[in-house]
Amino acid sequence: MTIDRRHFTKVAGAGAAVMAVAWQQACAQVSDTGDVTADTVRTLLDAQGPRGIYDDPEEFERLRRAVANSARIANQLRAFPLSEDEQPLTVFRRG
């Protein structure tokens, strides 16, 4: 199957949006219940690319716990007071 650029942009954009929404959902679930659901993790997993080893139920459960932990940490960092002038440390440099 060949897809044109417009179609590709649409599919890719939808993928990114799914990822972003599912991640927000994970953060909200952790905030509300302390944990994240398997459905949310499955959505994130499929949005990021191949499932790899995470078709295995044991590995998947390990991943679910890791996602809950990451979401907990993200919530902690979001609550940290930061000046609006603060720029991120990134590597890009000219000259």
Place this chain on the structure above:
Amino acid sequence: MQATPIHFMTVREQADLLASGDITSVELTRHFLDRAAELDPPPFELPSEPRSDHDGMLSTIVTIAREHALEAAQRADEELRSGLRRSILHGIPYGVKDLLDTDGIRTTWGSGILRDRVPARNAAVIERLDASGAVLMAKMSLGEFAGGNTSSALNPWKLDRTSFGSSSGTVSAAVSGLIGFGIGTETGGSIVYPASSVGASGLRPTFGRVSRFGCMPLSWSLDKIGPVGRSARDCGYVLEQINGFDARDNSSASRPFAFRADPGSMRGRRLGVHRREFLLTQSDQNREVFQDALDLWASMGVIVEDIDLPQYPTGALFSTIVTVESGTIFGPLLADGSASGMFSFNEDRAAGWMAGRMMSASDYLTAQRIRSQLTREADEILSRYDAVVAPTWPNGAALREVSDGWPIPARHEWEPPDDFAGGTPRLNAIANLAGHPGLNIPCGFDPDGMPLCLQIVGSPFDEQAVLDFGMSYQDETDWHSIRPEYPWRR
């Protein structure tokens, strides 16, 4: 007074023997190769699971590059005979953590998944050491993919104790006299923690000081490469050779380092003491050991002042930055399923990488913004002192046994308090996030005979200041010269 065996000599002592012609590089290299092959012969099983014993051996070496080393030593001797001495390291054999690429010599990143990986290039650090005339003799064991809380090598002071991670093979081999000096890497503590657990001198340089080209990345924005040796001076001599700008590493800095081996007078220099970490140990003996070190500097005229360090969610920052960057780096291992070949202790780590791939860019950038603020505050504090010091770890090395992914304290003296997120003492966490240099030096022993060490942290690109503190301390004490006895204590 008993002469120091050649394998326990410092870089300076080995260099003096070579320069005077009392020994050749081939003889010195053969001595280390034979000793390594006799006391700690690879291969050990890869990946190196945390094990209780390796039949009384340390498991410090993944690959001994005997043929390569003897050829390089031969060349070094020919040059010395013709009057060419490239540097103080000329002719000295060294071991490098097995995640720096070495042309034609396998580089496994400590994992069975890559047990047959043979690069066709040298890492920048290997190129620089080649140019300095040093002799690559061995690839040293490490926690798989530079995992920080598991030691692949055992601790020569007591085999049931951790040598931490991830540069455990390099540090254990350095204090056991199996290599002339070593090269380790650090993302969040992987030089200074293992060096502390075995009593080695180890230097984490300023971020950007040493090129990471050709080294396995764990976190592009946190990784550093640095020297390990048997004295602070060893670290200075080696850093002088491996530092320098490299356009192949985006973070490489153009700030050349010329080492001054004489610390000069310490009178009037200012040392900040993060006292809170000195009080963490529950052992009176440990407290006295640490206090004695501060008293010694004070007796030299150093102005010693207590300081406090800012409270930041350092564990959350590390976790976010490392898992997002590692998730990107190791994505292919996750996608093709080869991550299933990681050793069992690392199962949660692979899941963490995958979770890192799912985090939003916004959350990653938030972490890097908080880090930016922390860096500015930390720089300001450091600017008021020549260096800041704290125990590298408040107690002697913990047991090899782990609980919740963390080594169990041998005497159950200390549990990481809440604000030591991730079990990481604060000075080390801040210094790593802010890219400050840090030197680990031994300063005594705990009641079980395990080394206790201090970490001296300095301002960015002021490695000389931390080395001055280390050298001045080691000129007045001999803790760095005390060696574990063979056979290693069980």
